[in-house]
Amino acid sequence: DFPIYEGRGCDRCSGTGYTGRIGLYELLVVDDAINRGISKGLDLMELRRIAEEQGFQSMFSDGLAKVRLGLTTFSEVVRVCRGTENGAI
Template sequence: MEYPTEKEREKIEKSFEIIGKKVPQFEKIPKAVGCPECNHTGYKGRIGIYEFFLVDEEMEIFILKQPSIEEMRKKAIEKGMIPMYQDGILKVLEGITTIEEVERVAESPFYF
């Protein structure tokens, strides 16, 4: 675990801002460090990051109005969906993975 760079801290804070949640307290985040057991990648095994949303009646009616993808995504987040990138950032703060790995597998909602 290492102290995050200013850029990493900003990514974490903006990720929570997008979903309207408060950033949990954190000091350090994981950094990939290789060893013979992980073939010098810093990673071993797999963990999923997910984006899941249950469509209720209100959302079904909203979808029937044929909103844009951006409008649908915004509505889903308002109703509690955690986007894939943000789920990955939550796992970074839990010490499970790194920001680099999240950005490798999930599209960032912002660009630096």
């Protein structure tokens, strides 16, 4: 369990609840297993499964980690990552 923050807005942030920027990242290392999967024509879900077995962390997962740290909000992570979790790597 951890607190989930939402920005309230103020003069400093022009009422948005956010100030500054923070990146959400993902990196797919094309190792031998991924390379073989690509060569075999595996679909994105199967490539994603292989990548996750190798330690791949999605942009959404990175965002959730930053929510836990209080660096951003869940709603902002969802807004930024919309459409990235449906099999896309």
